Amino acid sequence: MRALVGVDWGTSSLRAARLGAGGEVLEERSSARGILSVPAGGFPAVLQETCGDWLGGDALCLVSGMAGSRQGWQEAPYCACPAGFAEVARSLTWITPGRIALVPGLSCEERGLPDVMRGEEVQVFGALGRLGLQDGTFVLPGTHSKWVEVQDARVRSFSTYMTGETYALLRQHSILARTLPAGDGAAPDEEAFTRGVREAQAAGSLLRSAFGVRTLALFERAAPAALASYLSGLVIGEELRARAPLPREVVLVGSPALTARYALALRTLAWDSRSIGSEATWHGLWALARTLETP
Template structure:
């Protein structure tokens, strides 16, 4: 069995060709997120990118991410938490039966307010398969970060934090943007200073203004202010977590983001383990295996 595993997001998509054991045979990435696809254009885009991989008889494709949203190819309704690999596999939506299918996202509730994810659930199941950890906290940094509680291999629940989006807003569109370089490389000392400052009990709305006054009085070099602001925001996020009871935290995402979370969580005395794109491919392979060999 060959599996074409696709993570189709808002601004880009990634694909991998896997053999029956889950080994990656080839990978590709394109700036063809769902927002770039015209109405009714998903089949054409898919075939233009993956027709060669799909040619062998019996090849199947499973797609995760925003391609299953209301703005995507076909809407794949959310699964309610708690949810494990089996529940998600049973809720996969066929686009072309036996050939192309879409993974549903997950939905959780907090005091009557829904929370959702699309694509991250696959990364979590992949991380479980790769690490063997069936209990614990899994963190997926991004524009909208996910903190996920896993118990006995199932997603018990999760919370989303708009940390990445708030960083973009503050560093590009607020008064702070005039005094920092949003693209400056990470300065670990300034970052950890921001993390520590976030725990002063004054709140983010006050602490964020310090990114301006530190520049105003030349207390922090301009090249380090973006790291300080990033530390404030991630520290604010961590302030709401019970890290001391988490054990090892699994981070899944790009090196640039997981490095920052590893630093911040490490400063709290908690160990971390990091995974990248391999978690997505392992999760889609695990879902394909369950679909191929369903439990009676």
């Protein structure tokens, strides 16, 4: 297979990897040059600065993430679900024909409302390959958490939950901010976090349960340092409540810190999960490149 460079270009950061013929990561680099820091017309120069020495000869470069958005390098139209490797490969937006392409992202619709993702689809495809799966429910935690349903190695549908953003808004810009400590700490207070997860199930509404963060502090029924973990448990617990009943097992894809929180929340509710990290992105881009080069 041709030399392959994979690029995960997000809003606030850029990651690049030089991949071997079997999908192994030969070298990896990262930069703070997310799309919001790149001026109009500046994307080729930033890519060259980051990994230009990898792009010689006939190397193929596949770029996933927000670089394909309207605010990015060039808008790559979404590929409609259901979609697998073949549909995504046919929908690539080529910056340099045969050499540099933007992965399109996916769209789906539920009750007349569209939903979209950029970059997460590559992680799902990578997780499928790494774990040897064809079907399953995949959860990608983050600012906008994604729940993805896969059947026969094709994304059938997905849903977005603004869990991380809701946590940040409540934590920083609501009345709760006056109660919460300045920092979250490296790891959650597990007792407070799981208490929040359970309360989300019992209350049945985050609008009802969130104010309890303040009243627990007012009546000194929770340590101030534990309240951020309690709030985190509430919002993640609300996401899980909205998804119930869950399948027997879900696959968590993302950073170790976030997937660990979700795994703890799932265990609290007696649901099973397994996790895979950033290597899913590189494996997904490698598998997509193989699709391009397989007759």
